[in-house]
Amino acid sequence: MIAFSQTENHPFIELKGVTKVYGTGQAAMHALRGIDLRIDEGEFVAVMGPSGSGKSTCLNILACLDTPTTGIYKFKGIEVGKLTRSQRTRLRRFYLGFVFQGYNLLNRTSALDNIELPLIYRRISAIERRKRAINALETVGLRGWESHTPGELSGGQQQRVAIARAIVTEPAILFADEPTGNLDTARSREIMDLLSALNQNQGITIVMVTHEPDMAAYAKRTIHFLDGLVESDEQNGRAI
Amino acid sequence: MWWNTILLALREIKRNVMRSVLTILGIVIGVGAVITMVTIGGGATAQVKEQISSMGSNLLMVTPGKRLGPGQSSNVALFKLNDGEAIARDVSSIAAVAPVSSQSLKAIFGNQNWSTQVTGSDNQYFKVTNRSIKSGRQFSDSELRSGAAVCIVGETVRKKLFGGQESLGLNIRLEKLSCQVIGILEAKGQSTMGMDQDDIVVIPIRTYQRRISGNQDVAMFQVSVQQGASTDKAQRDIQLLMRERRHLSPSDDDNFNVMDMKEIAKMLTGTTQLLTALLSAVAAVSLLVGGIGIMNIMLVSVTERTREIGIRLAIGAFEREVLMQFLVEAVVLSSFGGLIGIVLALSASVWLAGVLRVPFVFNAGIVVIAFLFSAAVGVIFGYFPALKAARLDPIEALRYE
Ligand SMILES: Nc1ncnc2c1ncn2[C@@H]1O[C@H](COP(=O)(O)OP(=O)(O)OP(=O)(O)O)[C@@H](O)[C@H]1O
Ligand SMILES: [Mg+2]
Numbered sequence: 001m002i003a004f005s006q007t008e009n010h011p012f013i014e015l016k017g018v019t020k021v022y023g024t025g026q027a028a029m030h031a032l033r034g035i036d037l038r039i040d041e042g043e044f045v046a047v048m049g050p051s052g053s054g055k056s057t058c059l060n061i062l063a064c065l066d067t068p069t070t071g072i073y074k075f076k077g078i079e080v081g082k083l084t085r086s087q088r089t090r091l092r093r094f095y096l097g098f099v100f101q102g103y104n105l106l107n108r109t110s111a112l113d114n115i116e117l118p119l120i121y122r123r124i125s126a127i128e129r130r131k132r133a134i135n136a137l138e139t140v141g142l143r144g145w146e147s148h149t150p151g152e153l154s155g156g157q158q159q160r161v162a163i164a165r166a167i168v169t170e171p172a173i174l175f176a177d178e179p180t181g182n183l184d185t186a187r188s189r190e191i192m193d194l195l196s197a198l199n200q201n202q203g204i205t206i207v208m209v210t211h212e213p214d215m216a217a218y219a220k221r222t223i224h225f226l227d228g229l230v231e232s233d234e235q236n237g238r239a240i
Numbered sequence: 241m242w243w244n245t246i247l248l249a250l251r252e253i254k255r256n257v258m259r260s261v262l263t264i265l266g267i268v269i270g271v272g273a274v275i276t277m278v279t280i281g282g283g284a285t286a287q288v289k290e291q292i293s294s295m296g297s298n299l300l301m302v303t304p305g306k307r308l309g310p311g312q313s314s315n316v317a318l319f320k321l322n323d324g325e326a327i328a329r330d331v332s333s334i335a336a337v338a339p340v341s342s343q344s345l346k347a348i349f350g351n352q353n354w355s356t357q358v359t360g361s362d363n364q365y366f367k368v369t370n371r372s373i374k375s376g377r378q379f380s381d382s383e384l385r386s387g388a389a390v391c392i393v394g395e396t397v398r399k400k401l402f403g404g405q406e407s408l409g410l411n412i413r414l415e416k417l418s419c420q421v422i423g424i425l426e427a428k429g430q431s432t433m434g435m436d437q438d439d440i441v442v443i444p445i446r447t448y449q450r451r452i453s454g455n456q457d458v459a460m461f462q463v464s465v466q467q468g469a470s471t472d473k474a475q476r477d478i479q480l481l482m483r484e485r486r487h488l489s490p491s492d493d494d495n496f497n498v499m500d501m502k503e504i505a506k507m508l509t510g511t512t513q514l515l516t517a518l519l520s521a522v523a524a525v526s527l528l529v530g531g532i533g534i535m536n537i538m539l540v541s542v543t544e545r546t547r548e549i550g551i552r553l554a555i556g557a558f559e560r561e562v563l564m565q566f567l568v569e570a571v572v573l574s575s576f577g578g579l580i581g582i583v584l585a586l587s588a589s590v591w592l593a594g595v596l597r598v599p600f601v602f603n604a605g606i607v608v609i610a611f612l613f614s615a616a617v618g619v620i621f622g623y624f625p626a627l628k629a630a631r632l633d634p635i636e637a638l639r640y641e
Contacts, residue, residue: 065554066635086558092634093556104551104638107544108255118555120244165555 010077012205013039013062013173018071019228020057031057033228034071039207041172044199046216046236047209049225055209056101056177058225062207063098063175064088093121097171099179101209103162105150111161112137112146118169136164139194141187155182163191167198173205174198180215192218245561249568262537263622264577267614270530271581272588274610275603277523279589281516283598288512290599292505298335299368300463300475301499302327302482316495317486318457321445326485327461331477333469338364339445341459343452347397347441348413354400358414358441360448366425368462376408376423379444387446392423394438412441417451419443471500527610531617538621543640546629550637559630563623570622574615581614582607 020032031054039045047055060066061073064080073080075095080088092098097118105114115133124132137146140160150158159182166174176195180188196218198204208219216222217236224231253260302323305316321339328337342359359365363378373392383390391412398407411418428437449456465474478498486495499507545566552562586602593600629637 060635063554065638066633089553089556089558092554096556098554100554100638104547104554106548106551113251117552120248121552121556121558121561123244 010074011038012041012043012076013037014072014074015058015062016072016074018058018061018068018073020054020061020066021069030228032061032068035228035230037223037230037233039205041205042199042203043221044196044206044219045208046219046222047207047225048211048213048216048222049231053225054228055225059175059177059207059209063096064092065098093118095172097166097169097174099159099162099166099174099176101177101181103150103158105158105161105165107151108149110147110149111142111153111157111164114150114161115164115168118165122169132168133164136168137161139167140164141190156184156187159183160187160191163194167194167204170202171204173207176206176208178209178211180210180212185214188212188215245564246568248565249572252565252569253572256541259537259541260573263534263573263618264580266530266533266537267574267577267618268530268581268584269533270527270614270617271578271610272585273526273530274523274613275582275585275607276588276592277519278516278606279585279601279603280592280596280598281512281519282601282603283589283593284512284515284596285509286601287598288509289505292501292508298465298467298469298471299501299504300465300471300478301497301504302461302463302478303497303499304460305495305497318459319461319496320456321458323482323485324458324461326481327463327478330481331474333466333474335464335466336364336367338362338368338462339458339460340365340462341445341448341453341457345414345441345452347393347401349401349410352401354397356394356397356439356441358443358448358452360443360445360452362445365442365462368464371428372426373423374426376421378423384444384446387444387450389417389419389447389451390422390443391419392425392442393421394425394440395427396436396438397441398424414441414443415452417443417447419447475500527613530614534617535621538625542625542629545625546632546637546640549626549629550632550634550640553630553632553634553637562630563626566626567619567623570619571615573622574618575611577618578611578614582611585610 015035015037018032018035018037019030022029022031035054035058037058047059049055057066061068064075067081075091080091083091106117112130112133115136116129119129119132134146137143140163142157142160142164145153145157148157150161153161159179163176163179166176174195179195180191183191192215195206195208199206206219208215210216219236221233221235223233302319304318319339324337324339328334338361340359340361342357344355345358346353346355347358362384366372366378374395376392378392379388379390382388391414393401393407393412401407401412402410407421407424409420409422411420413419425438425440425442443452445458449458463474463478465471475498479494482496482498483492483494488495549562553559585607590600629640632640
């Protein structure tokens with residue numbers, strides 16, 4: 001096991017010339033064309049851009065779910081591309097949380113069990129697991145829906161279960177791919193308030209993809225993607 | 241770690257009741273069918289072997305034609321009584337020779353009637369077949385010579401015709417022949433080859449020839465060889481004697497057959513082996529059907545399961561944890577199905593053995609083989625798709641369609 005301890009001279013997350021190409025030859029699809037990016041600990045970053053501009057692709061790479069075609073991804077100064085599979089798994093298990101654009105919950109599995117799942121892999125005792133899962137469920141406003149399976153929940157409710165599953169481990173970084181895509185404005189604001197609080201009170205670094213400027217405004221920094229490249233990267237004027 | 245994995249696997253089994261039940265069912269059918277079929281087949285074979293050995297190893301059967309059994313072609317010369325006399329006289333080491341002709345006839349007493357096997361023979365028959373007279377007496381020489389209307393009946397026939405009534409001295413009718421009961425055979429018990437050995441009426445061979453078959457033929461001779469003497473030698477001697485008596489030139493094939501116990505056994509077990517082969521074929525098909533069932537369920541659920549694997553990997557499960565979970569799941573389902581299959585099959589076998597009157601022969605080998613085969617099918621089809629999926633990048637597993 002490697003120690004991902006914080007060291008002064010390394011940025012938290014760093015992408016250097018990262019590209020991602022799907023397919024080969026004529027059919028090759030350049031989803032990312034060379035991304036240079038640096039995110040420090042404690043940041044709250046919103047990623048925006050038109051559909052198909054490579055936001056999800058980039059986020060998947062940052063979350064160690066996918067590997068770049070070329071380029072370097074460094075996490076606390078350590079080159080992720082050089083880690084073994086199980087070291088990257090360990091990274092996901094102990095440091096990263098992810099909210100998928102398509103939720104990706106286990107079917108026929110209750111909301112509570114879905115939220116508990118990452119804790120099982122962290123070897124947390126059953127009682128502690130239950131307590132934390134119920135807490136997370138409450139935080140996303142789903143008290144009373146513990147035993148409902150994804151099939152019995154609305155899109156927005158599933159999205160909130162997915163958020164609860166990502167934050168229940170209190171990860172160092174939370175990646176969220178359109179976490180409010182299926183929520184009404186009031187719910188969206190609740191979730192954004194929650195994310196802001198996690199960022200401010202617990203120091204969780206957050207990288208969030210969104211299409212809505214209103215939601216992006218909650219972040220401290222907004223990165224715009226266009227055609228697989230970073231178009232703009234600026235600190236938000238409005239402070240929260 | 242272990243407890244965690246088992247817990248995850250059990251949860252997954254409980255969550256997917258339909259898939260689990262179908263998998264178990266496939267294995268139950270496969271294991272159950274194979275074990276039942278093979279056990280019953282084995283029982284039938286064991287029974288035949290046991291009956292053959294109870295007949296004694298020193299028995300020879302001399303039949304006309306190339307094959308044993310009824311329906312020989314008519315152009316083959318049949319035996320006469322003097323063929324048997326010649327065997328008894330000219331072949332050394334012979335203990336007894338009995339002529340045997342028989343057919344199924346209706347025996348009638350008063351208003352009772354019973355269809356039974358009527359055998360024409362002489363007193364040697366009781367020696368050769370190892371039977372004794374319970375009450376009454378054997379045939380007298382004069383009865384045998386003159387073809388008197390007397391008979392010795394088996395226990396089943398006695399019961400059917402006379403019930404509790406004293407039967408010695410009474411007359412029964414076999415078709416047009418009315419004959420007096422002079423003896424009752426000691427019961428030999430149920431079924432040789434599934435037949436009742438006590439369902440028999442023995443009359444003198446001459447009586448049989450004159451009054452029932454209407455000719456001088458003898459269907460076959462049953463010969464017992466003296467204890468300790470070589471059956472092979474007796475068999476060869478009888479063969480030479482019969483060739484001589486039938487004036488066969490050296491280039492002619494035998495137009496008769498001398499079978500020893502081994503050959504009789506082969507012929508009799510041949511039937512049960514055919515039966516066993518048929519049963520095994522049916523069983524193999526069941527096993528295959530069960531296997532295909534399991535395969536289907538596993539393949540149908542592969543998309544869903546690949547996605548599940550993607551989710552688990554994405555939230556921090558190690559490849560080996562996921563694989564172990566799937567393995568445990570497959571093993572638990574397979575062995576659970578296998579155990580149910582074994583229990584059902586053994587109960588069914590015991591019951592069937594009772595109904596079919598064959599001994600129940602526990603065959604540990606086939607239980608193990610059937611179990612392992614089904615378990616292998618379950619594990620292979622449950623585990624290998626998982627193996628493929630767990631090697632993917634999480635995102636690829638999640639995208640799988
Ligand atoms: N597995 C894949 N195979 C081939 N092409 C892909 C694959 N995944 C993504 N792409 C392509 O890469 C490009 C970027 O996709 P990505 O999902 O990153 O877009 P996005 O910015 O997240 O869009 P959206 O806002 O609609 O979610 C798209 O043009 C898409 O078609
Ligand atoms: Mg996207």
